[in-house]
Amino acid sequence: MLRKFALPIVVLLGALLITSWLIVQRPVPAQKRPDPPVLLVDAIVAELASVQLKVHALGSVTPRTETSLTGEVAGQIVEVFPQFVSGGFFKRGDLLVKIDDRTYRAEVKRSQAAVAAAETLISREQGLSDYALQDWHRLNPDKEATELALRKPQLAEARANLQSALADLERKEGDLERTVVRAPYDGMIRQKLADVGQFVGAGTQLAVIFASDVAEIRLPLPDKDLPFVDLKAQPPVEVTANIGGTDYYWRGKIVRTEGVFDEQSRVLYVVAQVADPYNQDGESWAYPLRIGTFVGANIDGRRADNLVVLPRSALRRDNRVWTIDSNHRLVPKTVSVLRTDASSVYINRGLEDNELVCLTLLENPLPGTVVRHVEAEEYQP
Numbered sequence: 001m002l003r004k005f006a007l008p009i010v011v012l013l014g015a016l017l018i019t020s021w022l023i024v025q026r027p028v029p030a031q032k033r034p035d036p037p038v039l040l041v042d043a044i045v046a047e048l049a050s051v052q053l054k055v056h057a058l059g060s061v062t063p064r065t066e067t068s069l070t071g072e073v074a075g076q077i078v079e080v081f082p083q084f085v086s087g088g089f090f091k092r093g094d095l096l097v098k099i100d101d102r103t104y105r106a107e108v109k110r111s112q113a114a115v116a117a118a119e120t121l122i123s124r125e126q127g128l129s130d131y132a133l134q135d136w137h138r139l140n141p142d143k144e145a146t147e148l149a150l151r152k153p154q155l156a157e158a159r160a161n162l163q164s165a166l167a168d169l170e171r172k173e174g175d176l177e178r179t180v181v182r183a184p185y186d187g188m189i190r191q192k193l194a195d196v197g198q199f200v201g202a203g204t205q206l207a208v209i210f211a212s213d214v215a216e217i218r219l220p221l222p223d224k225d226l227p228f229v230d231l232k233a234q235p236p237v238e239v240t241a242n243i244g245g246t247d248y249y250w251r252g253k254i255v256r257t258e259g260v261f262d263e264q265s266r267v268l269y270v271v272a273q274v275a276d277p278y279n280q281d282g283e284s285w286a287y288p289l290r291i292g293t294f295v296g297a298n299i300d301g302r303r304a305d306n307l308v309v310l311p312r313s314a315l316r317r318d319n320r321v322w323t324i325d326s327n328h329r330l331v332p333k334t335v336s337v338l339r340t341d342a343s344s345v346y347i348n349r350g351l352e353d354n355e356l357v358c359l360t361l362l363e364n365p366l367p368g369t370v371v372r373h374v375e376a377e378e379y380q381p
Helices: 002-025 102-139 152-177
Strands: 039-045 049-063 066-070 075-080 095-099 180-182 187-192 205-211 214-222 236-243 246-261 267-275 294-311 320-324 330-334 336-340 344-349 356-358 371-375
Touching: 049 267, 095 205, 102 152, 214 294, 236 267, 267 294, 356 371
Parallel strands: 039 371
Antiparallel strands: 039 356, 049 214, 049 294, 066 205, 075 095, 095 180, 187 205, 214 267, 236 246, 236 294, 246 267, 294 344, 320 330, 320 356, 336 344
16 A cells, blocks of 8 residues: 555656756856947038038118108199009109199299290390490490490390399299109109198108119128128129028129128128019019018138038037948047038038048947948038
8 A cells, every 4th residue: 555655756756856957967058248239320421522602691671772752842742643552663754743733834934924024125235235336436436335335234134134034934944843753763662651632842751662673682791701702703692581481582692891890790791682673574583572571691602622511410519520430430530610500511621532421419429339320312501
């Protein structure tokens, strides 16, 4: 009976001992440290090139010529012409406003009558002078006639009266002409200030107008940008504005500088001009460049050779960029920066042609770090 129960226990213990021995004898697997993860970065190939530098500035579009149109004579406005409205275009010489001219026509007629009377007086005095000369020779054949005897002072007075009458007539005719207000140049009505039925005096403002042939943009340039622009050459300017979600472009040129630095902002203002801003010929621009539009301007600067142009984000502190060598390791390089703008950095020393530059902003990168890279397309500033 005892043997019946002991045999299974012995078999079980033997199995346990054999299993334990096999576990102890199993070889220990080799320990292998996993490779550190390889960073994936964006990179771009540095290319030495000749670059047309550009200087960016902001400004508002203003008219080249703006005028306060005023009446030169007094009277009631009896007619305004169709183009005499705010926003109306006009050509030089176009009729804009007509003032009641009845009084001025009457004054012209009165002056014409005065001229006729003065001419008659001259004819009479000339005749009397001729008769006086004949009488003098008849009565005093051996004596020289005096000017008073020949009525020369009276004749001179008559001629002076004629000149005065002619001057008065010219003034009155000028007043009559000024009852019609004409446009002094091709332009546009900015603000209409008078209308039919209104009585205006000499000097009353009728409207504010401006010339529409050329628009000007006053652009501030800090002194750090001046070495890169040849202002004497009147460089071209590309003017841009976003209107209703669409970018529009116009071309112009720098025509002058204001000559002095602004004392508060320490910038030099330059003036760009754009011809036919309102596209009145229908062929200049896709969209009119309206007065008052806030625009950006890219001024063509000087050309510089052997520059590398990179996104501004590629430049780190202390003028350092991270490059990637042939072993895919990060290598820091200190570079010389010619200039920077809102989006680009222009490097003139420190990088070789076709060198690979890391664009990804890394936290605390270490020299020699192995990376994988995705090469970006050629950068266009």
